[in-house]
Amino acid sequence: MKWSFKVGRVFGIELRIHITFFLIVIYAAYIWGWGMQKTLGWPGAAYGAFLISVLFLCVVIHELCHSRMAQHYGAEVDSITLLPIGGVSMLKNMPEDPKKELWVSLVGPLSNLVIGALLGIALILVPGKVSAETAEQFVDVISGITLQGFVTYMLIINVLLAVFNLIPAFPLDGGRVLRSILAQYMPYMKATRVAVTTGQVFAFILGIAGFLLGAWIWLIIAVFIYFGAEQEGRGTEVKTVLSKLTAGQAVEANAKALSPGQPLSEVVAIVLHSFQEDFPVIEGDSIVGVLTRANLIAGLHNIGPEAQVSQVMEKDFPIVEASALFSEVYEKMNASGVKAVPVVEGGQLLGMVTLEHLSEVFMLLNSTEKPLQIPS
Ligand SMILES: [Zn+2]
Incomplete structure (x- = not known):
């Protein structure tokens, strides 16, 4: 992120501070020193700066909880940047699994509730x-410089942080929580759209309220939520287009086919020459089986090179049309456990699609995708 600089590294994650963050420290110092009914002067200013720094420490803990959970699910976390409005975690390769997203989103606000509870005991x-x-x-x-004031202030702030972030509006954590819950009952895209709309309606109401009440900070937050929601929606739009890719576009067109009576020794020769690892097995005009690398290895091990293809091939396997969507192919692979699927068009064998092909395309899409941002 521009205008930010590195302050350290935790769990392999770079911690950065945005230059505008210092504005809020100065603002807090001013308010505590001279901006309240009782003028506290320089001691008040120092206390204000201290208070806001501890507050941001809580924000860092909140972000680290998101990041650690995301890392647990296999995502990469580039950096956490502190802004005056909170923290932003930059994630890469976050699995698009609603349940995982739910936990990654929830742990942030939960951490503030835990801190709040501990402060309550304190x-x-x-x-x-x-x-x-x-x-x-x-x-x-809460406006005095006392231990009681400090603990009370931090307690309230942490509860507010948790409550604010749980508002079901994109791009807040609550928006992601909402989407991951909805996504368990409807398609991911639709769930995203609902959460985006909720976010924008909420931002609109907050903006109007902020304007009418002269609460400018609400107005700023409203703008932030509105555009954050829009960005999230657009990101999903892009994915929608990409998710229209079909099996025909990923097919390995020059795939060689085997016949059921061929010995495995011949298959080994083909593998060595062509690097093809999964084969359709053809008898007459019909596809009677699929021989995967795993079948081949198991066959060589259990029976030997003289074994016939028909003895070790998968007989229960899905066939997909060239027009089948990636998601459909993937589901069929998952359901059948066969990681290589013949693709047909008009009854004619086009070739094979393997799980590796699909993953390659997905990785390509992932690398062109903007990193996922989780604002606090
Ligand atoms: Zn968060």
């Missing part, structure tokens, strides 16, 4: 507490 143990039963007493407590 608050009970704080010595020399003053009562904060009325609103005035409460304001006195």
